[in-house]
Amino acid sequence: MGRVRTIARRSFLVGSAAILGGVAFGTYLYKREVENPLEADLAPGAATFNPFVKIDGEAVTLITPRADVGQGAYSIQAHLIAEELDVDLDSVRIEPGPPSPAYYNGVVAAECMPIAATSDSFMARTGRGASDVVGKLIGLQLTGGSSTVPDMYERLRVAGAVARETLIAAAAKQTGLPASELRTEQGAVLLPDETRLAYTDLAAVAAEITPVDEVTLRDPPDWRHLGKPHMRTDMMAKSTGTQTYGIDMTMDGMVFATTRTNPALGGGIVGFDASEAEAMRGIKAVLPISGGIAVVADNTWRAFQAAQAVACDWVPTPYIGETEKQFEEVAGSFTEDRQDSRFKDEGDVLAALDAAEDVLEAEYRIPYLAHAPLEPMSAMVKLAEDRLDIWTGTQIPRFMQMSAAEIAGLDKEQVHIHVLVSGGSFGRRLEDDYVRQAVEIAVQMPDTPIKMVWSREEDMTHDFPRPLAIARARGAVSDGAVQAFDLSIAAPSVTASSLARLGQPAIGPDVAIVAGAWDQPFQIPNYRVTGYRVPPMVPVSSWRSVGASGNGFLHESFMDELCHAAGVDPLEERLRLCWHDSSRKVLEAVGEMSDWGSDPGPGRGRGIAFTLAFGVPTAQVCEVTQTEDGIRIDKVYVAAEVGRVLDPVNFEAQLAGGVIWGLGHAMNCEITYEGGVAQQDNYHAYEGLRLHQTPQIEVRGLENGDQIRGIGEPGVPPAAPALGNAIFAATGTRIRALPFSRQVDFA
Known part of the structure; x- marks a missing residue:
């Protein structure tokens, strides 16, 4: 049975997360209808049923307000609308829409809250609801945090369904036939005798009636677009060089x-x-x-x-100008007065470490990283x-x-x-x-x-990079098991730096400092993650997968060290510790894909890593070979749980792209400063993964979760630790600082 939306038009305005979370503040302002920006310049005879669909005598236009920066956002948004509207995407126009509060993001703010994705507590639901409230009240139109699909999954389907049912009502009014005898197909309303009334021909009539309030969303088995392999709407233009970019x-x-x-x-x-x-x-x-x-x-x-x-x-x-001194500032930030958060504090870490016969200690470092997009x-x-x-x-x-x-x-x-x-x-x-x-x-x-x-050099040297960080880790094992895990991370605040440039205040701890570390679903008896905020230095910004991009390396490298210290298999110990069912299934899947436990052969090694980021449990196994020319990356297996795979082709592309992005930066990339000047000013000094170095990548998407998630960023965090752990397995060398090329060569 389909799910009836009795408040369909208000579904653009009142998010289900807020209702379920029991948010009871700002009720009037929150429920107040937001102006539809498409009405401002609506031509005579044109109809708009909501902020996402416009129809006139010439075309059906779908509005896809989340920015497309190469991740396929326009395509998936258009498919979400088209699924319910019954249109083929090669017959419609797709536009991003104007700046408008109607296109607020109700999901992304939750990433700034200390809410574990695995939590379904009342407080967690309330916090997620508050994110939707805040997003709407301030009109937070923003693309980021892998939030496009989670935020738009229902809103755009409802938008398409409202437009569909309103067009049926328009056809009923025009023909005098009962709406129950009409159906839609490929951009037209079909009459009982199979006569087709094109949506464009119904626009003027539809503009004169009130949009339908009650709609039924289609069940996934009835989908024509979603969940099926299809070509992204931008693929032809990008493949033929006809796509128009800003430049x-x-x-x-x-x-x-x-x-x-x-x-x-x-x-x-x-x-x-x-x-x-x-x-x-x-x-x-x-x-x-x-x-x-x-x-x-x-x-x-x-x-x-x-x-x-x-x-x-x-x-x-005015900032600390040299990278060495910047790292000294970071190293000096593990102090009580600079403690920013301790969202994870289970058991008694200090007592467990004091009682342990041997305490494993390690320090890890990650560098500044530039965004360096191809288009300056x-x-x-x-x-x-x-x-x-x-x-x-x-x-x-x-x-x-x-x-x-x-x-x-x-x-x-x-x-x-x-x-x-x-x-x-x-x-x-x-x-x-x-x-x-x-x-x-x-x-x-x-x-x-x-x-x-901008010139490429101006672009590279005036970036707001991913921040550098230092992690200090202590742990203990006994009886073949991990018993204590204490991870302290010191980094500048991305949130405070970014919001300051937007003229907005930063309130409370910065979750990004410990994201991808504090919220991992492992039941270690004594488990603590502490964040320390480094005073502002070089202005920093969000980088693909934000805090989790580096924290995946920090957390999973030390987890691997503890597993080896305990003499246990790294996959089996993660499975033993993991209490979260969806995460367990991801780990099991990647183990099956990689034939984990079999002998990889002489001079070869496998490394495993897992990170839950943006609500998506993702596991990777990396296989490497030690050759005369250096480390060769042979194959990477990656499994992720997103609730439902809406575009199988782009799902695979995004996960594989995240692996390539993560590996290339872990191998070669860093931004260093002298006198405050970035020393890497073009790609020759900031080298990504080369084609001949790119491994085979096998992807599997799981659909066991009960929430729809995004996939643009979760593939990045496990890549670096999976590679580092594989290098250790193949060579016995444990690398605790990125980039790896400072200590090993790559073939």
């Missing part, structure tokens, strides 16, 4: 710009001499901007060259007297709208953000610094379309 935008009469700001992060500029640059061919202007200069030219390459010719008088960085930061802007238009890829359109309005001296309603597909992000487009610069240029050159593009 591809062109407009009549546009000029080309680039910027150059102080290479020492946080430093300003005293002044500059642009005489040499201004004399160069094609240069139209050299302009001051915050912290540096902008060059406007007749093409991007000339702008790049002239920017380097400007003599700038830079101010030194760019934006097209045009400022008129009372209107500012911005074309770019972004994950934070409403925050961007507000900051741009402030710079341009306009009301936010006068700023129009046109969100474009991004050529990668990995969290980088949760920032708006590049657009701020473009708007500063536009203020000085009104009525001119300006295409601003």
Whole structure:
């Protein structure tokens, strides 16, 4: 039987998490209907039933407001609507929609709360409900935290169903036939005699009736799109080179710009001499901007060259400028006054360690990492007297709208953000610094379309990196079992750093410092995870899988060390300790896939790692061979539990991509600083996984959970520890600091 939604239209406004959680505050504001942004420019004869579907005489338009940064977000959102609306995606338009509170994210804020994904307590449900309330009340339109599918799974299906049933009602009104005798198929309402009334032909009638309130969502066995292998909606364009990214935008009469700001992060500029640059061919202007200069030219390459010719008088960085000293600051942060959290504290760790005959101690380090997306930061802007238009890829359109309005001296309603597909992000487009610069240029050159593009070097050296961290671990084993696990992690706060740039306060402990470590489903008798907040240094930001990206390595490397110290099999001990059924099944699946326990052969080793992040239990087994040329990664097996696999093809792609991303960064990548200047300024110094190094990757998706989860990030955290544990199994060398290439070679 389908699930009847008796408050279908309010399902866009009142999330089930809030209702189930028993949230009883802000009731009026929370339930108040949000304005449908599609109504603002609705043409005569066009109909919009909710913020996600618009139909006129020419086309059906599906709104997919979560940003597509390469993860297939537009495609899955469109499929969710299409499943209930009964349309084929090659016959509709897909648009990202404008900045609007109607597109709030009600799930992502829960990642900032100390709520274990495995908890179903009253407090956990209430906290998740509060996330939905907060998201709606502040209009939190944001893409991140693998939240697109969990947040949109029901909202978009309901949106499609409401539109479908309203179109049936419109056909009934037009024909005089009972709605019960009508059905839909491939963008049309079918009459009993099989006459087809196209949705586009019903738009004008549908616009005159009240959208249907009560709808029935289809059962999964009846799905035509979801759960079936299909081609992503962007695959043809990306495969043929016809996809338009932000960097591809062109407009009549546009000029080309680039910027150059102080290479020492946080430093300003005293002044500059642009005489040499201004004399160069094609240069139209050299302009001051915050912290540096902008060059406007007749093409991007000339702008790049002239920017380097400007003599700038830079101010030194206000931050600790050298990586060695930055690590010293981190190492000095394991103090009581810098303790940020202790969400996990079971048993009596100190007593257990005091009573142990042998205490295993280890220190691990992870470096800063850049986002380094293939498409460098760019934006097209045009400022008129009372209107500012911005074309770019972004994950934070409403925050961007507000900051741009402030710079341009306009009301936010006068700023129009046109969100474009991004050529990668990995969290980088949760920032708006590049657009701020473009708007500063536009203020000085009104009525001119300006295409601003950063050079690769500017992009790499002015990133907000994933923070560095140190973990200090102590543990004890006895009778062939892990008895005590004490993990302390010190890192700067991503949350505080990011929110400060958005003009928002950070309240309470930063869960990101210990994410992917404190909430692991292992029942160790004495188990403690403590987070320490390092004072602000280089500004940092979210990076694919955020805190779990490094904490997976910190937690699972030490877990492996304890298993070996106890003389037990690393998989069997994890299974013994794991109390969470879905996580156990993931571990069992990856063990079966990899034939764990069999002899891998001479010079070879297998490593296993598990991380529960973003609510997704993910396990990986990595197989390596020690060769004369170095370590060769042969194969990686990965299993994950997401509740339901909605797009099998993209599910596999996202998990495999997470493995490749995680392995490449663990092997080779770091950002180091001298005088506050990032020393890695292009891909030659920040080398990802090469094609010849890429292993075979076998993926399995499990569907045993009762909640729908996202898969863009969970594949990353187990990759580094699985590789490190495999290297140990093959060579006997335990590596406790990333990148691995500092200690071993890779074939």
